Every structure is written in C-alpha cells, then in structure tokens.
Amino acid sequence: MNLYTIEAGLFKLDGGAMFGVVPKSIWQRTNPPDENNLCTWAARLLLIETGDRLILIDTGLGDKQDAKFFGHYQPHGSKLDDSLAKYGFQKSDITDVLLTHLHFDHVGGAVERRADRLIPAFENATYWTNQKHWQWAIYPNDRERASFLKENILPLQDSGKLQFIEENEKTFFTKEIQIRFTYGHTEAMMLPQISYNGKTILYMADLLPSIGHIPLPYIMSYDMFPLKTLEEKKTILEEAFVNNYILFLEHDPLIECCTLKQTEKGLRLDKTFKLQDIWR
Template structure:
C-alpha cells in the first residue's frame, strides 16, 4: 500500500463558526483570524494505492463555481486537486474509486467538473466508482434549510446521472484495507475511513475533527447539525485512537496533517502532531 497526501488549496471560514462556543481568546492562539475574523483552512485529501485500486478520499472544493462564490471563501494556495494528483505521479484517469466522506461543497466540489466547452457537468474521474451512502445521499438531495447552502446540486446530481455513484451499506466496506465509522453529529451519516496500513490504523477524521485544534471535546463547529452527538462521537473515536494507537489525519488543519493522542489528567489530548510521514 502507498499513501499520498493530496493538497487542494486553502479556503477561509469564520473563526467563530469553526470553534463554536470556544472564546476567540483561546482559539485565536492556534489559528489567528484576519481583519474579517476569517481563518485559513486546508482541504487535504488522501490518495491510496492498494493492489489494483487507486482510491481518492474526498475532492476539495473544485473550481467550477463563479467568482462570487469563491469570493465568500477566498480560495488560495498553489495546489489544486488534479495538479496534486499528477505531482504524486498519477493520472486522473487512473483513479478507480472516490470515497466521499460527506457531500458538503468543500469535500465533494472537485468530484464534478465542466466539459472543456463549459456546456456539461460530469464526474472528474471518468473511470472511478464514487462511494457515498443512501442515508446521507437522501439528506443531501433534500436538505434542511440550515444545511442547504452546503449541498450544491451541481456537485452531486451529476454523479448519480452518470451511473458512477454507489452506496456503502453501514457496517460494510467494498475495500479490503478500509473500514468506516459512521457518525451523525456534523451531518447525517458522515463516513470516516479507517485505513489499515501495515500494523497501523489511520482515521481520516473529515469534519468530526476538522483540525488538531478540535481534539478537546467542547471544541466543535457551529456548522454541526447535532452538537451534543458530535461530542459523544468524539469521545468514542478518541478512545479508539488511544486504545488502538490510531493516527488521526486532519482534512482542514492548516498546519498539521496528522497526530497521535494520549490520555491525560485533562482528558485525551494531542501527544504529537506533524506530517503524516512522521507517523508511517
């Protein structure tokens, strides 16, 4: 198995929204805000070469929205989804599977692209099977008013129309080296891939732990649909990470790719954080 970090650039979100009830005097020590109270966040995907499969986890924001849309999020950085894949020595047509942890625009936007003449939307990875789950799909195509702005039909409906979309039944996996933890706090049935790599487990934390700064239980986002459930799920996943010495991989942390955690007198906290290569 070969594992590659795929960087797709950075975007900005309101610091208060990203840290919920945590006071700015605390969270700003970790991720200082600009004059608009916006903090930079990564969009970090994962590419796994395993046997005959080349598996991409999440796809970043993509580039098909208009300038007004991107103006809200200040998309920046030199990396893009496709350039990062090519930089690692792969071609987009070689991707066999795309796992979508959930269908918010900053996780699924790169899954669909315009044709060269701009007339048609189609899956970015023509030879790939795209994986979601039925409960989350229904949640996304019939969104609640609060979450509606995160589910853009142009990001998700072309996947179904192409015939490339498949669903993973809870408790199962189509992959020999990847299991899934299903969580409901952030959004309905978000899937956290758990990659078995040699003698280690890597938990791709998606938006349960968007960054290493979100490891303390009360540090949760205002974007979460069910914040109390998020807290319960964080406890369960952190306990698993301690018991099984799992690596947490952070999708949005602007500084650190991964971390190990440990039990302390103040609860479970970061033991060490850094680049993924430091842990595998």
C-alpha cells in the same frame, strides 16, 4: 498498499462558526483569524493505492463555482491536479472516489464544468456515498441547504457512476479500509479507517477538523447535532488514544497527522507529523 497526501488547496471560513461556543480569545491561539475573522483551512485528501485500485478520499472545493461564491471562501494554494502529478498520477487514473459526505468543500472537486456541461471530474472512477446521506443531501434541511449544492451532487447520479456503501457497524470498503459512520456533523458521514503495516490511520473528515478541535467541547457551529458530535468525538478519540491510532486531519492548515495523549484536562495533542514520515 501505498498512501499519499493530496493537497487540494486552502480556503477560509469564519473562526466563530468553526469553533461554536468556544470564545475567540481561546480558539485564536491555534487558528489565528484575519481582519475579517476568517481562518485558513486545508482541503487535504488521502489517496490510497491498493492492488489495481486507486482510491481518493474526498475532492476539495473544485473550481467550477463563480467568482461570487469563491469570494466568500477565498481558495488559494495547491491544486489537486498538481498534487496528483507529484506522485505520477492524473485524474483519469483514479478508480474510486470515496466521499465522506457531500458538503461543498468535500465534494466540489468531484464534478467539473466543460463548456455548458457538468460531468464527473474523475472519468474512470466510481463515486461512493451511502443511501442515508444521499437522501439527506438531495432533500436538505433549510439550515444545511447552502452546503449541499445540486451541481456538485446530481451530475454524479446522472452519470451512472454513483454507488452506495452499505451502512452497518462492520462495513469494509476493502479488506484494509473499514468505514465508520457518524451522525453529529451531518447524517451518516463516513470516516475511512485504514489498516497498514500494523498501524491504524483514521481519516477524521469533519469530526475533528484540526488539532484546535481536540478538546471535546470544541465543536463546529456547522454541526447539525452537536451533542451527538460530542458523544461520537469522545468515543472515537478515546478509542484512538487507547489503540494509538494516527489521526489524518483534512482541514488543519499545517498538521497532516497527529496522535493523542492523556492529560489532567483530558485528551490532548501528542505527536504531529506528515504521513510520509510515519514509516521512516
């Protein structure tokens, strides 16, 4: 098995929305905002090469939306294609796209626009979500509707390339990749947990967007069920500390991976490093 960090660019979101009830005077220490109160965030993906499969976790925002849409989020920086090419891969090599959830910043790159058609961007890949989250996304509540864009989702079903992962306490995508289900940020978000060379790497998706979100009350306003997030976050971070998990951060603009330590104030950031440095 080989693991690769895939940078799909940076984008901006409101700092207050990203930190919920936490005052700006506190959260800006780790995530300084611009003059419009927007903070920069990463779309950091994980590519797993195992056997004859090449598995991509999430896809970033993509580039098919119009200028008005991107004007809100100001995407910039690395391109997914270039990041794949850095390791000698291209989109057609991907065999599986595992979508943690279907919010636009995680699934936007799964579909691309060619002329007047919307088609899967990874032509040879099977796309994976789960039944409960799929239903939640295609029949969204009014509060979450703006995050579930039909053009990002329905073409996957229309293509016949969409498959569902079974939801239970011991779901394994491959023998090395377990799927953890969480329900605070959105219904049935999936966190891939990877076993490799005696270490456990947990892809945090939106349960822990950045190192700035490690303290338990630091929960996004985007979360549908913040008290559920609090419960899940406490359980998983404590487990990660006890077992020395490596946390892979999808949205931190600077930090790829981290570990945790126990302090008088609770669990806090310990070591930070790049994925490629883990086995050096």
